[in-house]
Amino acid sequence: MTYTDRQELLKAIVDLPFEHKLETASLDLGIIVLLLADKEANVIHRVALSNTELAKGTTDISVKRFEDIKIPLDYPDNVIATAIERNEPQMTADWQYLFAPALTPEEARLNQAAGAIACSAVYPLRAAHVSGALIFSYYQYPEKVGAMQQKFMQSYSQIVAAVLSRMAA
Numbered sequence: 001m002t003y004t005d006r007q008e009l010l011k012a013i014v015d016l017p018f019e020h021k022l023e024t025a026s027l028d029l030g031i032i033v034l035l036l037a038d039k040e041a042n043v044i045h046r047v048a049l050s051n052t053e054l055a056k057g058t059t060d061i062s063v064k065r066f067e068d069i070k071i072p073l074d075y076p077d078n079v080i081a082t083a084i085e086r087n088e089p090q091m092t093a094d095w096q097y098l099f100a101p102a103l104t105p106e107e108a109r110l111n112q113a114a115g116a117i118a119c120s121a122v123y124p125l126r127a128a129h130v131s132g133a134l135i136f137s138y139y140q141y142p143e144k145v146g147a148m149q150q151k152f153m154q155s156y157s158q159i160v161a162a163v164l165s166r167m168a169a
Contacts, residue, residue, distance in 0.1 A: 009167065010034055013160055014050040017152075027149050030054035030117055031137035034160070037073055037084055039131065044071040044080055054139070058115035062107070069102045077101075083122040083133050089153070091142055093119040098135065119145060123157040127165035134160060 014032040018024050034048040049055050049066055059066055075081045079090040079097045092098060095112035096105035098120060103111070120137040136153050138145055 006167070009163075010048040011051075013163070014048045017156065018050055018052055027152060028138045028140040028144070029136060029149070029152075030139045031058070031115060031120075031135070033135040033137070034132070035080060035135065036130075036132040036164075039073065042073045044073055044078075044084070044132070046070075054115040054117065054137070058111045058117075061114040062103075062111050064103065069099065071099075071102055075101060079122050080133050080135070083124045084131060087124050087126050089124070090122045091119060091145070092122075093142055095120065098122070118142075121145065121149075121153055123153050125157060125161040125164065127161040129168035130161055130164045132164070 014034050017029065017032065031052055031054050032050045033046060035044050036047050037044050046066055046069055049059070062069075071078050071080055073081055073084065077097065078100050079092050082088075083090040094105075095108040095117070096103075099108035099111070115137065116139050117137045118140050119142045120135050123134050123136065125132040125134060134153070134157050136149070138149070
């Protein structure tokens with residue numbers, strides 16, 4: 001697989017759900033982010049961001065480019081690192097916990113406000129040859145994220161982990 005093919009696949013992962021606008025809207029889903037862990041470098045890389053208006057709002061205002069935001073894999077106050085380490089989904093209504101220590105709490109919250117996001121769920125991706133996570137950001141508060149969204153996030157994360165594992169093999 002060429003670099004271009006790989007990049008197109010990673011981009012398709014975060015964009016595909018938004019091709020079904022009615023279903024995506026019924027989930028209150030606004031943004032998906034794909035992250036991959038580099039255990040040798042001990043860092044979490046942001047590799048793909050959905051092409052939505054909400055995502056554009058966050059990147060337009062951010063003090064750092066999307067690709068330049070790196071999170072230490074072992075950073076205890078980051079929900080992405082926690083989700084990957086524990087292999088358990090995490091949820092936050094405060095983006096300081098998605099961006100620490102790469103952004104200040106104020107910078108992270110400004111990104112969140114620009115994207116009109118109320119909460120984000122981080123689902124780990126674990127399969128042979130794959131370590132990472134998907135972030136599902138909603139324009140609803142955590143208490144409104146219900147069984148339908150949880151089933152979608154769990155199923156979609158399992159599919160993505162399997163696809164990435166085959167790609168890496």
